[in-house]
Amino acid sequence: MNIRRMQTDILIIGGGSAGCMAAIRAKEIAPEINICIWEKADFKYSGSIARGMDALNIVCIPNLSDPDLYLEAIQSGCKGVVDSDPSYVMAQRSYDLLKKLEKWGVRFIVDKKGNYRTLQYHVKGRFQTAMDEPDLKLILAQKVLEKNVTILNRIMGISLLKDGDQISGAVGMNTRTGELIVSQAKTVILCAGGQARFNLPNSGYLYGTFDYPGNSGDGFIMGLDAGAKLTGMEYCSSVNLIKDASMPLLAITVTRGGRVMDCFENVIMEGAVNRIDEMNKAVDEGRGPLRISLKHLPEETISEIEHILFTCERPVQERFFRNRHIDFRTHDIELWPTEVQLCGGHGMSGIRVDENAWTGIYGLYAAGDVACVPKQHLTGAFVFGEIAAENAVKVTKNINDVCVDEKKILSILNKKESRENNLDKNIDIKEFEYKVRRIIGDYIPSPKNEYKLHRWLEWSKVFKNDLEMKVKIEDGHDLARLYEIEHIIRCADCSAVAAITRKESRWGDAHFRSDYPETDNQNWQKHVLVLQGDKYENLDTTTAPVSGLNQKEIFHEN
Numbered sequence: 001m002n003i004r005r006m007q008t009d010i011l012i013i014g015g016g017s018a019g020c021m022a023a024i025r026a027k028e029i030a031p032e033i034n035i036c037i038w039e040k041a042d043f044k045y046s047g048s049i050a051r052g053m054d055a056l057n058i059v060c061i062p063n064l065s066d067p068d069l070y071l072e073a074i075q076s077g078c079k080g081v082v083d084s085d086p087s088y089v090m091a092q093r094s095y096d097l098l099k100k101l102e103k104w105g106v107r108f109i110v111d112k113k114g115n116y117r118t119l120q121y122h123v124k125g126r127f128q129t130a131m132d133e134p135d136l137k138l139i140l141a142q143k144v145l146e147k148n149v150t151i152l153n154r155i156m157g158i159s160l161l162k163d164g165d166q167i168s169g170a171v172g173m174n175t176r177t178g179e180l181i182v183s184q185a186k187t188v189i190l191c192a193g194g195q196a197r198f199n200l201p202n203s204g205y206l207y208g209t210f211d212y213p214g215n216s217g218d219g220f221i222m223g224l225d226a227g228a229k230l231t232g233m234e235y236c237s238s239v240n241l242i243k244d245a246s247m248p249l250l251a252i253t254v255t256r257g258g259r260v261m262d263c264f265e266n267v268i269m270e271g272a273v274n275r276i277d278e279m280n281k282a283v284d285e286g287r288g289p290l291r292i293s294l295k296h297l298p299e300e301t302i303s304e305i306e307h308i309l310f311t312c313e314r315p316v317q318e319r320f321f322r323n324r325h326i327d328f329r330t331h332d333i334e335l336w337p338t339e340v341q342l343c344g345g346h347g348m349s350g351i352r353v354d355e356n357a358w359t360g361i362y363g364l365y366a367a368g369d370v371a372c373v374p375k376q377h378l379t380g381a382f383v384f385g386e387i388a389a390e391n392a393v394k395v396t397k398n399i400n401d402v403c404v405d406e407k408k409i410l411s412i413l414n415k416k417e418s419r420e421n422n423l424d425k426n427i428d429i430k431e432f433e434y435k436v437r438r439i440i441g442d443y444i445p446s447p448k449n450e451y452k453l454h455r456w457l458e459w460s461k462v463f464k465n466d467l468e469m470k471v472k473i474e475d476g477h478d479l480a481r482l483y484e485i486e487h488i489i490r491c492a493d494c495s496a497v498a499a500i501t502r503k504e505s506r507w508g509d510a511h512f513r514s515d516y517p518e519t520d521n522q523n524w525q526k527h528v529l530v531l532q533g534d535k536y537e538n539l540d541t542t543t544a545p546v547s548g549l550n551q552k553e554i555f556h557e558n
């Protein structure tokens with residue numbers, strides 16, 4: 001078989017925020033253990049951070065806020081569908097995390113008295129702590145490099161391998177050559193981010209998404225195929241952000257006094273980012289486009305906002321606004337609904353994990369946006385990257401050896417070779433992705449109903465057949481992209497079956513069913529879980545109660 005082989009103790013799939021932090025932590029506590037990161041792009045610039053960041057959205061600063069208050073805030077934000085332990089543990093470890101980052105040279109903003117600059121992002125509590133760090137990803141990458149971690153860039157994980165009931169490694173693909181790679185590993189930490197490339201963004205550009213476009217739900221699907229359960233896949237998160245750019249700015253402008261206005265000059269949100277549902281409602285009612293107004297703010301505040309927007313997260317914003325002659329002192333910023341995103345960072349979708357970042361499968365952990373610790377943001381990616389590493393190290397030390405499943409590897413190789421064979425294939429891959437995502441946009445996001453969701457499932461069968469039989473592959477890059485599109489389609493299937501199962505409306509526009517318009521707390525304040533059935537095409541759903549603090553029942557289902 002033309003396959004590259006390797007062995008490691010812990011394999012981390014995805015070298016973004018969570019993956020880098022997991023590698024650093026594992027080496028801190030067990031320098032003798034072999035760690036390898038597979039990163040689809042180049043780990044120095046990949047992932048949601050890519051460059052820098054302007055805030056750690058959840059920090060419980062002593063004497064200002066505490067984990068109990070955070071739990072109240074997040075329970076309210078998630079309308080009761082949140083397992084308490086993971087969110088609580090994350091909040092508990094958040095301040096130590098901030099201190100650790102500071103020691104690494106990450107700059108948080110403090111006043112003359114040494115108090116951190118905090119802002120109100122949640123319904124209650126000032127957890128958002130301002131950062132001014134344009135080089136955050138480089139700092140993380142440097143730390144990883146210092147720790148003697150093996151990094152394989154341009155390797156995309158496509159399937160996990162098991163030895164009986166336990167994880168034993170993964171199969172990946174070189175995104176330039178299409179060559180397969182197999183790693184035997186005692187434990188695996190999935191850190192492959194969420195699903196950014198779902199429906200189309202308003203610009204129509206395939207990669208012009210809010211979240212990092214390399215995150216195509218691969219981690220969700222790898223976890224699902226290995227037997228993990230997905231939750232919250234019906235939560236279709238979309239926010240109103242900069243028109244045609246889908247770039248972040250609410251947390252930066254609104255928390256500093258910016259006003260979100262509708263077209264009738266009504267102020268919808270000011271001071272805290274706590275009325276996203278109202279913003280979506282205003283657009284649905286025809287009061288859009290919404291815009292952010294900063295004109296009333298003092299020069300000092302406008303300059304601060306410009307500094308953050310133009311240096312930290314997406315510095316390209318400076319050119320974007322300049323070329324459109326938009327000066328915040330005289331012009332408002334037009335907002336437009338973004339594409340839908342499925343993720344556990346800003347949203348509530350992902351692999352269900354407990355407070356140990358455990359997925360319920362021996363040897364498999366998940367951290368960051370691929371895991372469902374609802375709305376955990378960067379804090380969750382870092383904290384659960386560390387927690388996953390701590391637990392993976394423990395388990396790794398107890399395992400002598402694992403075997404990889406050669407039969408499965410062979411079937412993956414055969415499928416790849418059949419996808420590479422262009423005989424009688426004539427659909428261009430870019431056009432295929434465009435059509436898949438356009439149809440997802442037609443049938444999956446709110447307003448949802450049984451008819452529309454089933455229509456998607458019909459289309460999905462057509463697309464899966466086209467993917468195997470009709471889409472042309474020119475090179476290794478196209479091939480990797482084909483696997484990404486397969487994952488996009490399968491994430492849409494998961495979202496559809498979860499939405500069909502949840503016969504109520506919840507979370508505003510994130511899950512509005514026109515055939516069940518009311519929220520039904522009595523029957524539906526619980527998880528809808530998606531599981532892979534016996535056959536590739538079959539998905540099963542079930543429900544599970546929300547787990548309360550210290551109840552240790554995360555993997556117990558109805």
Ligand SMILES: Cc1cc2nc3c(=O)[nH]c(=O)nc-3n(C[C@H](O)[C@H](O)[C@H](O)COP(=O)(O)OP(=O)(O)OC[C@H]3O[C@@H](n4cnc5c(N)ncnc54)[C@H](O)[C@@H]3O)c2cc1C
Binds near residue numbers: 049053156376
């Ligand atoms: C624009 C934007 C602004 C944000 N601002 C803030 C903020 O101010 N404060 C805050 O707290 N949070 C913020 N967040 C959220 C936060 O950045 C994310 O929750 C967090 O970075 C997610 O980390 P992650 O490691 O899960 O994903 P990522 O950092 O996105 O990393 C995922 C990595 O996996 C790789 N990958 C994907 N698939 C595969 C595969 N199959 N094989 C190998 N590698 C793969 C990707 O290339 C990527 O490098 C923001 C997010 C975005 C998108």
